[in-house]
Amino acid sequence: MNAQVKTHQTIEGAAGAEKEIALVGNPNCGKTTIFNALTGLRHVTANYPGVTVEKKTGMMKLNRQDRQAVVIDLPGTYSLLPHSPDEDVVHDVLIGLQAGSRAPDLIVLIIDAMALERNLFLALQVLETGIPVVLALNMWDAVEQNGYSIDADRLSAILGVRCVKTVGNRRKGIAELRRAIESELDLPSVGRFRTCFDAKIEAEIESIRRVIEPFFHDADISRGEAIRILSDSACRNPLLSRNGHSALINQAISQSRTKLEEQGIDWTSFEPVRRYEQIERICGQVVRKISNAKTLTERLDQILTHPILGFLVFFSLITLVFQAIFTWAETPKAWIDAAFRFLEKLISSHLPEGALRSLLTDGVLAGVGNVVSFLPQIFFLFFFIAMFEDSGYMARAAFVLDRLMKKVGLNGRSFLPLLSSFACAVPGILSTRTIQDRNDRLATILVAPLMSCSARLPVYTLLIGAFIPATQVLGFVSLKGLTLFVMYVLGLLVGLVAAYLFRKTLLRGRRAPFVFELPPYRVPHWRTVLTVTWERGKEFLYRAGGVIFAAAIVLWFLASYPKSASLDQAYEAKRIQVQAALSGQVLQDRLKELHAHGAAEAVASSYAGRIGRAIEPFIRPLGFDWKIGVGLVSSLAAREVIVSTLAIVHDVGTDEDSPANLAEALRSEVSSETGLPVYTPLVALSLMIFFVFACQCLSTVAVVRREMGSWLWPGFMIAYMTVLAWGASFIVFQGGKALGFR
Amino acid sequence: MDDTEWIAIVIVGLAAAYLVLSFICRKKGGDCCSGGCPIDPRHKKK
Numbered sequence A: 001m002n003a004q005v006k007t008h009q010t011i012e013g014a015a016g017a018e019k020e021i022a023l024v025g026n027p028n029c030g031k032t033t034i035f036n037a038l039t040g041l042r043h044v045t046a047n048y049p050g051v052t053v054e055k056k057t058g059m060m061k062l063n064r065q066d067r068q069a070v071v072i073d074l075p076g077t078y079s080l081l082p083h084s085p086d087e088d089v090v091h092d093v094l095i096g097l098q099a100g101s102r103a104p105d106l107i108v109l110i111i112d113a114m115a116l117e118r119n120l121f122l123a124l125q126v127l128e129t130g131i132p133v134v135l136a137l138n139m140w141d142a143v144e145q146n147g148y149s150i151d152a153d154r155l156s157a158i159l160g161v162r163c164v165k166t167v168g169n170r171r172k173g174i175a176e177l178r179r180a181i182e183s184e185l186d187l188p189s190v191g192r193f194r195t196c197f198d199a200k201i202e203a204e205i206e207s208i209r210r211v212i213e214p215f216f217h218d219a220d221i222s223r224g225e226a227i228r229i230l231s232d233s234a235c236r237n238p239l240l241s242r243n244g245h246s247a248l249i250n251q252a253i254s255q256s257r258t259k260l261e262e263q264g265i266d267w268t269s270f271e272p273v274r275r276y277e278q279i280e281r282i283c284g285q286v287v288r289k290i291s292n293a294k295t296l297t298e299r300l301d302q303i304l305t306h307p308i309l310g311f312l313v314f315f316s317l318i319t320l321v322f323q324a325i326f327t328w329a330e331t332p333k334a335w336i337d338a339a340f341r342f343l344e345k346l347i348s349s350h351l352p353e354g355a356l357r358s359l360l361t362d363g364v365l366a367g368v369g370n371v372v373s374f375l376p377q378i379f380f381l382f383f384f385i386a387m388f389e390d391s392g393y394m395a396r397a398a399f400v401l402d403r404l405m406k407k408v409g410l411n412g413r414s415f416l417p418l419l420s421s422f423a424c425a426v427p428g429i430l431s432t433r434t435i436q437d438r439n440d441r442l443a444t445i446l447v448a449p450l451m452s453c454s455a456r457l458p459v460y461t462l463l464i465g466a467f468i469p470a471t472q473v474l475g476f477v478s479l480k481g482l483t484l485f486v487m488y489v490l491g492l493l494v495g496l497v498a499a500y501l502f503r504k505t506l507l508r509g510r511r512a513p514f515v516f517e518l519p520p521y522r523v524p525h526w527r528t529v530l531t532v533t534w535e536r537g538k539e540f541l542y543r544a545g546g547v548i549f550a551a552a553i554v555l556w557f558l559a560s561y562p563k564s565a566s567l568d569q570a571y572e573a574k575r576i577q578v579q580a581a582l583s584g585q586v587l588q589d590r591l592k593e594l595h596a597h598g599a600a601e602a603v604a605s606s607y608a609g610r611i612g613r614a615i616e617p618f619i620r621p622l623g624f625d626w627k628i629g630v631g632l633v634s635s636l637a638a639r640e641v642i643v644s645t646l647a648i649v650h651d652v653g654t655d656e657d658s659p660a661n662l663a664e665a666l667r668s669e670v671s672s673e674t675g676l677p678v679y680t681p682l683v684a685l686s687l688m689i690f691f692v693f694a695c696q697c698l699s700t701v702a703v704v705r706r707e708m709g710s711w712l713w714p715g716f717m718i719a720y721m722t723v724l725a726w727g728a729s730f731i732v733f734q735g736g737k738a739l740g741f742r
Numbered sequence B: 001m002d003d004t005e006w007i008a009i010v011i012v013g014l015a016a017a018y019l020v021l022s023f024i025c026r027k028k029g030g031d032c033c034s035g036g037c038p039i040d041p042r043h044k045k046k
Helices: A007-014 A029-037 A087-093 A115-129 A140-145 A152-159 A174-186 A200-214 A219-231 A246-262 A270-286 A296-304 A309-328 A330-348 A355-372 A375-391 A393-407 A412-421 A425-434 A438-450 A456-467 A479-504 A526-560 A564-581 A586-602 A607-622 A624-632 A643-648 A662-668 A681-693 A698-708 A712-738 B005-027
Strands: A019-025 A044-047 A054-062 A067-073 A106-112 A133-140 A148-149 A162-165 A287-289
Touching: A019 A029, A019 A087, A019 A115, A019 A148, A019 A270, A019 A564, A029 A054, A029 A067, A029 A106, A029 A174, A054 A174, A054 A662, A087 A219, A087 A698, A106 A115, A106 A174, A106 B005, A115 A133, A115 A140, A115 A148, A115 A270, A133 A152, A133 A174, A140 A148, A140 A479, A152 A162, A152 A662, A162 A174, A174 A412, A200 A219, A200 A246, A219 A624, A270 A287, A270 A643, A287 A375, A296 A309, A296 A393, A309 A330, A309 A375, A309 A393, A309 A479, A330 A355, A330 A375, A330 B005, A355 A456, A355 A526, A355 A643, A355 B005, A375 A456, A393 A412, A393 A479, A412 A479, A425 A438, A438 A479, A438 A698, A456 A643, A456 A662, A456 A681, A479 A712, A526 A607, A526 A624, A526 A643, A526 B005, A564 A586, A564 A698, A586 A607, A607 A643, A607 A681, A607 A712, A624 A643, A681 A712, A698 A712
Parallel strands: A019 A067, A019 A106, A106 A133, A133 A162
Antiparallel strands: A044 A054, A054 A067, A148 A287
């Protein structure tokens, strides 16, 4: 092999004399190994102006012509319709729109032979650039190992290009590839495969092609570009920003899209739909299964993607995750609790009694500490999700649930936004941008906040920890873990039912297609898993340090003011009276009782108490008292603030007379009127159900407003979720009471 | 009013201002999860 390395500047200087060969392919298809094999394992890098993406260039000597060729290794891309800056580079270089560069003389299209279907999408687009192409079927050994055969000659005949089988990392087929490159440069293949669309679409492609024709030397290139410009909703094409031409092109695009819409054609998806139809036909002709021996991935997929077994495994795994959250997170949670109590004691011993001490201990530490103590649960949840994602299982879960989602009229693309919403609805809603159909997207946005986000986890775990008995169901499933699982599943199921109803009523329309690739299984990479877990958990910590911290301070003020001098005096008098009359344990018990009554009355007469009492009539039928009412109002800032609020209004702190923790405070709260416990398992269940369905998140509302461009849909979302939350809690509480539960 | 009460009230005022500003920021779409928060520079645009 005759190879040498030159700098990019040298190459550009000699560009007129030397042939340029671009290596193009999907990410991780083995481009760089082929590049190294062709150029002699040495390369230099050069940046295109304006982007930070690197391309590698090297030199390859062409034997027969005794000339050199520049080999350019371009970034990996799945499509010539770019979505990111590195994909822009590939597109612009191949189309000849890259400033200071010309279109290459030949493209070596590298295909991962084991992922022929996916790789052929880019291949069909590249074939339409008009540039001579040599196809390298790389990783050929994996095809045989996995019991498949690909008829390379037949593929070559169908596509109208030279095909070479290669195994880049073993340098197999490289000599054949070099010969094919030279032959193609000498005598380019003819009769290329071309994707033809419906006549109505072809007419619009042609009308746009005529407008952009002056920019291209080749009709094939301008046609391919017209297809992309027509279907590119993101409008990334550089032609659209060229002065003096953009208005004309935009006008043509707009007219063509309107015409297609009028004819009921989705201009965003016609290209992938048609190309994948053809890819399916091509693969049907060239790919054969020659061995019945199954790979590990295939064997696992027989179970994990099975319509029934797949569901069972999915739900079993999720149940296990929730069990683990409760059992494994207990110890670190206790450490965090202990750290906050230590801090409280430290402040109490160094600051004199007064407003500032109360603010720091009863407000900040009680409020923030009670929320932060749920951090281990959140980390465990994200850890398991990251494990599922990195192992390849999450794609199977998406596949299994896709069947369910199709049944309720949602697009398969809705799975990832809904999955993201289990962490936070805001990124979930933003990721619905990948859903092309507006009605699909809107239905997904409307139900995304029903997925239980990480902010709900502290509320669930507090109430479950305090009120759900630590018993086992079926002898091995913890009732606490099961209850948590039910809360998550309830949000998901009601979300799917709601989506079905929306798609049948408000958001009627056809379903968009969805293409799905299942990656092979692999052992999760620990660094990836830990990084993802940390990044997601960090968001929760930021919230605790920002909104929750500020809300705890404001809530402390609302729960402590206005101060009533007469109330203080009355309780002080009672305290003196009791101390004079009693002694020993009886005195301590009586003082504790007095303190609780005094604190309750002080909070009841505070601003927070007044707000809570004002909304109490509306929430009383759900079993909630005014203290929960204050929590519901404050949870609009962030859902988990209700935990801080309950800690503040229940006077959880280091005071000797204060309850040791919030769960104990809730359990021991007794009604002064009836003498019965205020909070019961039934009230806890009703409150959790309310939190599953209520839209108490201003961030979510704000982001829906921005994505939809009006207040109509966020307004509708708040209304339907509030009605759903109130109705479900009412049924649970009143129904439970009627059945004799407490 | 005890000696430390005014400090507590100032802190409450700052916290309330933070909440109001972050609400305005979210209304303008500056949520930490989406477009970068103008109040908290740690929340860079993703």
